[in-house]
Amino acid sequence: MRIKKVFSLKIGGCAGQGVKSLGLLFSKCLLHLGYKTYSYIEYPSLIKGGHNVVQISVSQNQPTGPTTKTDFLVALNRDTLDKHLGELEEGAGVLLDLGEKENTLKVSHKVKFFGIPLANISGEKYPVSNVIALGALVALFGGELTILNGEIEKEYRHEKSMAENLKAAKLGFDFIKKNYPKESAILNPLESLTESPDKILDGNEAVSLGAISAGLEFASIYPMSPISGIIHFLASHQKTHNYIYKQPEDEISAINMAIGASFAGARSLVATSGGGFCLMTEGFGLAGITETPLVVIEGMRGAPATGLATFSEQGDLSFVLNAHQGDFPRIVLAAGDIREAFDLTRKAFNLADKYQTPVVVLLDKNICDNSQSISLPNSPYTIDRGKLTTDRVENYKRYILSKDGISTRTLPGSGNFFIANSEEHNEFGYSSEDSGNRISQMEKRMLKLETCAKKDMAPPTLYGSKNAELTIVSWGSCKGSILQALKDFNNVNFLHLMWLNPFPAKEVETILSQARYIIAIEGNYSAQMARLIREKTGIEIKDKFLKYDGRPFFVEDITDKIHRVLKDIKNG
Amino acid sequence: MDDESLTTPYFPTWCPGCGNFSLWSAFKNACIKEHWDNSNTVLVAGIGCHGHILNFIKLTSFETLHGRPIPVATGIKTVNPLLNVFVFTGDGDCLGEGGNHFLHACRRNEDLTVIIHNNGVYALTTGQTSPTSPKGYKSKSTPAGNTDAPLNPLALAITTGATLVAREYAGNIENLTSLIIKANNHKGLAIIEVLQPCITFNKRFTHSFFRENCCRLDPDFNTANKQKAYTKSLEFGIKKMPLGIFYEV
Numbered sequence A: 001m002r003i004k005k006v007f008s009l010k011i012g013g014c015a016g017q018g019v020k021s022l023g024l025l026f027s028k029c030l031l032h033l034g035y036k037t038y039s040y041i042e043y044p045s046l047i048k049g050g051h052n053v054v055q056i057s058v059s060q061n062q063p064t065g066p067t068t069k070t071d072f073l074v075a076l077n078r079d080t081l082d083k084h085l086g087e088l089e090e091g092a093g094v095l096l097d098l099g100e101k102e103n104t105l106k107v108s109h110k111v112k113f114f115g116i117p118l119a120n121i122s123g124e125k126y127p128v129s130n131v132i133a134l135g136a137l138v139a140l141f142g143g144e145l146t147i148l149n150g151e152i153e154k155e156y157r158h159e160k161s162m163a164e165n166l167k168a169a170k171l172g173f174d175f176i177k178k179n180y181p182k183e184s185a186i187l188n189p190l191e192s193l194t195e196s197p198d199k200i201l202d203g204n205e206a207v208s209l210g211a212i213s214a215g216l217e218f219a220s221i222y223p224m225s226p227i228s229g230i231i232h233f234l235a236s237h238q239k240t241h242n243y244i245y246k247q248p249e250d251e252i253s254a255i256n257m258a259i260g261a262s263f264a265g266a267r268s269l270v271a272t273s274g275g276g277f278c279l280m281t282e283g284f285g286l287a288g289i290t291e292t293p294l295v296v297i298e299g300m301r302g303a304p305a306t307g308l309a310t311f312s313e314q315g316d317l318s319f320v321l322n323a324h325q326g327d328f329p330r331i332v333l334a335a336g337d338i339r340e341a342f343d344l345t346r347k348a349f350n351l352a353d354k355y356q357t358p359v360v361v362l363l364d365k366n367i368c369d370n371s372q373s374i375s376l377p378n379s380p381y382t383i384d385r386g387k388l389t390t391d392r393v394e395n396y397k398r399y400i401l402s403k404d405g406i407s408t409r410t411l412p413g414s415g416n417f418f419i420a421n422s423e424e425h426n427e428f429g430y431s432s433e434d435s436g437n438r439i440s441q442m443e444k445r446m447l448k449l450e451t452c453a454k455k456d457m458a459p460p461t462l463y464g465s466k467n468a469e470l471t472i473v474s475w476g477s478c479k480g481s482i483l484q485a486l487k488d489f490n491n492v493n494f495l496h497l498m499w500l501n502p503f504p505a506k507e508v509e510t511i512l513s514q515a516r517y518i519i520a521i522e523g524n525y526s527a528q529m530a531r532l533i534r535e536k537t538g539i540e541i542k543d544k545f546l547k548y549d550g551r552p553f554f555v556e557d558i559t560d561k562i563h564r565v566l567k568d569i570k571n572g
Numbered sequence B: 001m002d003d004e005s006l007t008t009p010y011f012p013t014w015c016p017g018c019g020n021f022s023l024w025s026a027f028k029n030a031c032i033k034e035h036w037d038n039s040n041t042v043l044v045a046g047i048g049c050h051g052h053i054l055n056f057i058k059l060t061s062f063e064t065l066h067g068r069p070i071p072v073a074t075g076i077k078t079v080n081p082l083l084n085v086f087v088f089t090g091d092g093d094c095l096g097e098g099g100n101h102f103l104h105a106c107r108r109n110e111d112l113t114v115i116i117h118n119n120g121v122y123a124l125t126t127g128q129t130s131p132t133s134p135k136g137y138k139s140k141s142t143p144a145g146n147t148d149a150p151l152n153p154l155a156l157a158i159t160t161g162a163t164l165v166a167r168e169y170a171g172n173i174e175n176l177t178s179l180i181i182k183a184n185n186h187k188g189l190a191i192i193e194v195l196q197p198c199i200t201f202n203k204r205f206t207h208s209f210f211r212e213n214c215c216r217l218d219p220d221f222n223t224a225n226k227q228k229a230y231t232k233s234l235e236f237g238i239k240k241m242p243l244g245i246f247y248e249v
Ligand SMILES: Cc1ncc(C[n+]2csc(CCOP(=O)(O)OP(=O)(O)O)c2C)c(N)n1
Pocket: B046, B047, B048, B049, B050, B051, B066, B089, B090, B091, B092, B093, B094, B117, B119, B121, B122, B123, B124, B125, B130
């Protein structure tokens, strides 16, 4: 088979058939063959039944977004064939159960079928049929069984299940070798690495690793899709990394516990999705007025209410920017991919401590649940706890007025007296309704945001040439598909926003006011980013390319849109 | 350490005669006896008349949101178990707005001392019916009388897992002081319900009402028996409001 720039493999089955773990293990095998991967996962909010799909983009260079077209389909059940046959490219391959082979020839172009006895080969149906398929896949892609065995041994530590899975893998592998002996590899291995420098990570794992490497000390998280993966990771690594994960009774408790822990000196984290953040809005402002550092991870999903529990959206931007009554300084950052999720989580801890205020890192389900090959940097990270003293200070004033708005924080037990007070308070923290004090404390708190904008806010990134015919503005997980699509164009550039509050208004204005044609791309109904840009810069973006069906922007969505607009521009 | 070192520039703004005054004295006496100071102690309060106490004791503290002192205190104690952590909460704060936190703190038996200023009314918001107001109680929010049955904080605490559960009348300063000390020394969650007259908004639960109707638990009462403690905690009526430790394990 021809090697394309990006090869797209799709695996489908019903929930419970192990689609996700098949995708993960095969991605790991692909690393050994020298490939980079990006995986998009789509699943319903069900444990058994329902249709699950993993789409893996495979390439020599890192792929960054999901695509709709398919070069190879693994159908663990009948449903997958029915749903995805239409997406197959000319010459695509399909791995399916032997019994299905006859019934599927309703695609117009040439497709090659590889029938293997998924269901009967081992006499058992589930759960090993996914591993039989995995063995077959490795054979078809020119890998060695030893590579797969190594990954299975790492994944299944329990002796019995390890043996069962090794057996299933060999069955699938041998079946292909025996029945399709002349088949050349679907993708030629680029290399044969015993250890790949890359790992396969999803966004939840990247956030967790970021938090741990930033010196996380306390996390309280209530389960909710799509951030539950953060709980699973953090809960299982507490002992080795010396932090506490505590399961709260609800998100209200989660944020209040984290605020208490932070007040007592611990670097603290909460994570939730929009629905949980609704419950946290109260505590969000408490952290603001008491000037307590706090990192909040908000993984967006389809909203409102329970919404689309396992699908993606970028609909919480306005909410997070405005949540809670009144005014207090909040820092809001948004990650565009897994690497940024790692970096921004680390940065958020330092910002929270430095500005003694809550910092939100916005993610979306596409980042939380999707995975890719990545090698996390050993880049230096210095914990910056900001103005903090545990020494005894004469006549200590916790909320002393200062030029940058930041006062020196202390901890309970240090001997210094202060009150962290949800009521308006004076410099010591005593409740105060005095008008002059109110004004100075309000201004002091809000000044921190200006200080942050001057000292820490990064300008937005402009990808592509400065002089382009078309400028895309976007944020969050759209980044990956946009960058991938942009590889086919040399006259389009892309402005990626990461700082949403404070907002780099000057830089955005400069770039956009020079742009010849602007498209805003975002995953929500009301173009919340475009609204923010208008609020901050006065620039109204007319062409808004929006998606709110719970699915990500596929690379093809972006490519098609660019083609349409370029054509319109050309035709005047 | 003396009363002076605990004094802040603010004299309590509670109504003269409010039960919070004697509770305040009892707590400060415990601080002095036990050397609770800014190197070892932190106070956490909810929102209500009770929460104002933080402004009148010079100990590092956190005045949280209405209903939220328990989770904030839980976070503090979890990351710094060396601190003595006290929660001051109201009947509305603890059992209304914060009811879920109360249940779960009991279930987890968090190592905290929780003092419930039970005045049977939302006092700070000028006198509405609270979760512990008796049936029939007339207030601004129930002009025709409260139709709902009151919650019993002690019975709740015992059944859900707190390991020291006690009641005291705010006016018994000495008893309250030693109870607070005992509660702080207790490993696990200590719940102290303080019968705290709100002289302005609760004309039923007055000082003289409590003086007349409170009785002391029998010194031989078996505080290790959960069933008996529970049954005892349900006694609450004329001449029959037991004070003391109901349950301690
Ligand atoms: C979220 C929220 N809802 C309502 C209030 C208004 N509020 C302040 S204190 C209070 C009730 C206090 O009752 P309780 O906890 O029994 O305290 P008390 O004043 O009786 O000591 C209420 C409803 C608030 N501050 N915050």
